[in-house]
Amino acid sequence: MNKNILLILIIVISTFAFAKFIWPPYLTNQGETYATINFKTLDENIQVKLYEENVLIKKYDKIKNGLVHLKLEKLRPNTKYTYEIITNDDYYKGYFNTKNDDKKRLRFIVYGDTRYYDKLHRMIIEKIIKENPEFVFNVGDMVENGNEIRYWNNFFNVIKGLNAFYYPVLGNHERNSKIYYEAFDLPVGGGEYNKRWYSFSYKNAHFVVLDSIISISSDLFEKQTKWLIKDLENNKDKNIIVFYHYPFWNNSAQVWRKQNTKLEEKWRPIFEKYNVKLVFNGHVHGYERFEKNGIVYITTGGGGAPFDKGTRKEFVPNTKKVVYGTLEYVIVEINDKSIKIIVKAVGESKNYSMYNVKPIDKLIDFIELK
Numbered sequence: 001m002n003k004n005i006l007l008i009l010i011i012v013i014s015t016f017a018f019a020k021f022i023w024p025p026y027l028t029n030q031g032e033t034y035a036t037i038n039f040k041t042l043d044e045n046i047q048v049k050l051y052e053e054n055v056l057i058k059k060y061d062k063i064k065n066g067l068v069h070l071k072l073e074k075l076r077p078n079t080k081y082t083y084e085i086i087t088n089d090d091y092y093k094g095y096f097n098t099k100n101d102d103k104k105r106l107r108f109i110v111y112g113d114t115r116y117y118d119k120l121h122r123m124i125i126e127k128i129i130k131e132n133p134e135f136v137f138n139v140g141d142m143v144e145n146g147n148e149i150r151y152w153n154n155f156f157n158v159i160k161g162l163n164a165f166y167y168p169v170l171g172n173h174e175r176n177s178k179i180y181y182e183a184f185d186l187p188v189g190g191g192e193y194n195k196r197w198y199s200f201s202y203k204n205a206h207f208v209v210l211d212s213i214i215s216i217s218s219d220l221f222e223k224q225t226k227w228l229i230k231d232l233e234n235n236k237d238k239n240i241i242v243f244y245h246y247p248f249w250n251n252s253a254q255v256w257r258k259q260n261t262k263l264e265e266k267w268r269p270i271f272e273k274y275n276v277k278l279v280f281n282g283h284v285h286g287y288e289r290f291e292k293n294g295i296v297y298i299t300t301g302g303g304g305a306p307f308d309k310g311t312r313k314e315f316v317p318n319t320k321k322v323v324y325g326t327l328e329y330v331i332v333e334i335n336d337k338s339i340k341i342i343v344k345a346v347g348e349s350k351n352y353s354m355y356n357v358k359p360i361d362k363l364i365d366f367i368e369l370k
Contacts, residue, residue, distance in 0.1 A: 020090045022153060023067070024160035028167070028185045030135060030202075032077040032099040035165070036185040040067045040156070043087035051082040069185045077101070095163050097134065103204045104335050107131075109164070110243070111329040112139030112282035113301035115173065116151060117354050120304035120347060121158045124327055127346050129161055131331065134202075136164045137209075139282035140171025140245035141305060147177045156183075170196065170211045171245040171282060190227045197224050199231050205334055206235040210244040212281075216262050225266060232274040239334060240276045247281035247299045249290055251322050253310040257284060271295055277339060277369060278332070284308055286324035287343060289365060296369065298341070302328040307352040323364045325349050327357065339369040 023040035037048065046063040048070060049056055060070060075081065078100030085092040109128055114121040128136060143151035159166065167186070174180050181193045189198025191211065199208045208231060214221045232240060248264040250257050271279065272293050282301045285308045290297040297318075301308075307325050315322065327347035333340040343365035347357040 020087060021092065021160075023156035023183075025085055025092050025094055026156060026159060026162065027094075027096050027165045028069075029071075029187060030096070030099055030165040031075075033075045034071060034073045035075065035081075035096055035098060037070045037072065037083060037085075037094075038068065038183070038185065039085065039092075041065055041087060041090065043090055045088050047086045049084045049086070051084075052076070052079060054082070067182060071185070094161075096165070099202055101203065106203045106205060106334040107133050108135045108137065108332055109133040109329050110137045110139060110280050110298075110332065111300055111303045112137075112169070112245075112280075113141045113171070113285055113305040114138065114143070114155070114158075114303040115141055115305035116144040116154070117304040117306075118154050118158050120327055120354065120357060121155075123346050123357075123359065124303060124329055125159055125162060127344070128164070128329060133164050133331070135167060136162065137167045137207075137243055137280065138169060138303070139243055139280050139300060140169040141173040141282060141301075141303075142168060142171065144173060146174035146180050149179060152179055152183065167207070167209065167243075169209050169243050169245055169282070170213055172213050176213070190224060191220065197227065199235075201235060201238060203334070204238055204336065206238040206240050208232070208240065208242045210242065210267075212244040212246040212260075212263060216266060221266075225270070228267075229270060232270065232276075236274060239278075239339065240274060241278045241280070241332075242271065242276055243280045245282050247283060247288070248297065249288075249316045249318060250284040250299065251288060251311045251315050251319060252284050252286065252308040252324075253312055254308050257308070259316065268292075268295075278341075280330070286311075286322070287326065287328050287364060288319065288323075289321040289367070290318040291320050292318045296341070296367065298330060300328060300330050300343075302326050302345075304354075306354050307349060309352045321365050325352050326360075326362075326364060328364060337370070341365070341367045341369070 020043040025039040048060040186195040288299040326345040331342040
């Protein structure tokens with residue numbers, strides 16, 4: 001058979017295989033004895049098979065089509081599971097690991113501001129898949145408009161094949177959409193559906209996800225801040241890492257980028273009191289690192305949204321590193337002695353154009369916290 005014809009057939013068959021998955025399977029809410037597999041399909045006769053060491057241990061059927069959140073329970077800690085999803089026309093195979101108590105190594109990835117340039121977002125996802133992290137945080141603005149389902153359809157198709165648990169952060173472009181809350185099964189927190197803000201612990205780290213889009217003068221913001229203080233008070237013995245969308249500071253030349261002094265006044269003293277180690281933000285479409293009073297603040301907004309077009313001539317105080325015009329993601333490795341932060345760029349545009357991005361494989365920042 002002609003090689004070109006064979007290639008076309010493979011592409012057609014592969015496309016058809018995923019045709020009925022409106023949202024291909026993705027993972028959320030990892031635990032020691034549970035995990036959630038999520039997907040959306042209009043197909044009928046859905047069956048999920050769960051394997052441990054290639055042995056079928058459980059079969060799930062009688063699953064209704066639509067948006068499915070299948071919570072797998074009574075699992076074993078520190079165990080790799082493989083799953084298959086079978087419908088009339090579709091087939092998907094993936095895997096995941098349950099939590100373990102090995103404090104010598106924890107590896108996860110942070111990125112954000114993926115918005116609507118799906119080709120560029122996919123460039124990052126393909127690299128993240130190869131990194132094989134335990135989980136991934138997206139620091140917000142995952143889609144262009146959270147109220148429009150078409151953007152979510154594109155988003156979940158872009159991240160297909162990711163065998164890591166996915167943890168989202170609300171950005172301004174999510175618009176506090178009901179679709180966002182329906183899409184993600186998350187740890188219990190507070191606000192709408194008890195997951196507008198949330199937290200969880202794993203090994204010797206504690207992760208806190210906040211909503212910085214809430215008006216600072218509102219009762220809801222005050223409620224969130226009280227929850228934050230209580231949560232940090234209960235986890236003082238861990239490496240605390242915080243995620244929210246709007247950064248305190250930025251060096252963007254875009255005239256609408258402001259310093260969030262009021263947000264800083266509310267939250268920074270709390271972070272310092274409870275010895276927060278790391279803070280991750282998005283919103284600014286570039287990479288920046290700041291350090292103040294022992295806390296490292298990282299903005300990683302190079303997920304595929306239009307690049308901010310350059311920086312100010314004079315950087316704001318606390319600035320340690322600025323890189324604009326790249327697609328990037330941040331690897332965080334935590335062991336019992338240090339926290340390593342490795343930042344990799346997968347694409348670069350010399351003129352800040354989204355239509356002129358060239359693939360690269362480049363280390364753009366590295367620090368180690370003892």
